[in-house]
Amino acid sequence: AQKITQTQPGMFVQEKEAVTLDCTFDTSDQSYGLFWYKQPSSGEMIFLIYQGSYDEQNATEGRYSLNFQKARKSANLVISASQLGDSAMYFCAMRPPSGYSTLTFGKGTMLLVSP
Amino acid sequence: DADVTQTPRNRITKTGKRIMLECSQTKGHDRMYWYRQDPGLGLQLIYYSFDVKDINKGEISDGYSVSRQAQAKFSLSLESAIPNQTALYFCATSRGPNTGELFFGEGSRLTVL
Numbered sequence: 001a002q003k004i005t006q007t008q009p010g011m012f013v014q015e016k017e018a019v020t021l022d023c024t025f026d027t028s029d030q031s032y033g034l035f036w037y038k039q040p041s042s043g044e045m046i047f048l049i050y051q052g053s054y055d056e057q058n059a060t061e062g063r064y065s066l067n068f069q070k071a072r073k074s075a076n077l078v079i080s081a082s083q084l085g086d087s088a089m090y091f092c093a094m095r096p097p098s099g100y101s102t103l104t105f106g107k108g109t110m111l112l113v114s115p
Numbered sequence: 116d117a118d119v120t121q122t123p124r125n126r127i128t129k130t131g132k133r134i135m136l137e138c139s140q141t142k143g144h145d146r147m148y149w150y151r152q153d154p155g156l157g158l159q160l161i162y163y164s165f166d167v168k169d170i171n172k173g174e175i176s177d178g179y180s181v182s183r184q185a186q187a188k189f190s191l192s193l194e195s196a197i198p199n200q201t202a203l204y205f206c207a208t209s210r211g212p213n214t215g216e217l218f219f220g221e222g223s224r225l226t227v228l
Contacts, residue, residue: 004157009155035216035217043203043221043222043224044219044221044222045158045205045207045217045219045222047216047217047218050216091157091158093158102148102160102163102173103158103160103217104160105150105157105158105159106157107155107156107157108155108157
């Protein structure tokens with residue numbers, strides 16, 4: 001079974017600074033997918049970024065990048081140039097190998113961006 | 116209009132009542148899911164369905180049942196609601212194997228008194 005750990009219950013960052021949200025995972029599978037979702041106070045779940053375990057390069061989507069370190073089993077989300085609208089809950093999630101696309105989620109990190 | 120629609124969005128009910136949360140999608144996806152979110156616990160999988168004839172239990176299925184009425188519709192039922200089922204419930208869809216990205220509905224907030 002997969003396990004996702006987000007060790008930071010809350011993080012604070014000033015506007016325009018970069019912030020890293022930690023995520024570690026535990027799996028014996030060689031093929032898997034890693035995801036980050038954002039949940040603002042309004043409650044919806046917004047997909048941010050995806051990294052496949054065999055992808056050679058770290059994923060990037062605009063101001064979001066995923067720092068994937070396979071041997072360390074970590075998949076940290078880096079948000080560059082934080083904005084006030086980035087204040088939200090962030091969830092890391094993992095998909096097991098092919099066939100069963102259910103995601104396992106971490107407990108989340110609350111990010112607060114201050115002016 | 117949202118691609119994944121959940122009804123009701125908010126519901127307050129009493130212990131012992133039967134509750135149904137409905138989910139419909141216009142994305143044409145075969146795979147549908149119900150997750151539950153409690154503060155500090157992330158999202159936990161209740162049930163999932165990979166096609167109309169396929170229903171699978173997730174990690175916290177006790178006290179819940181589901182029905183996949185059509186490719187586009189997946190309902191979650193609480194036969195006899197209890198207070199610890201107070202939570203935010205999400206329906207989600209995905210395209211198929213090896214894709215993984217979930218498309219979520221806006222959530223249904225259920226309060227059981």
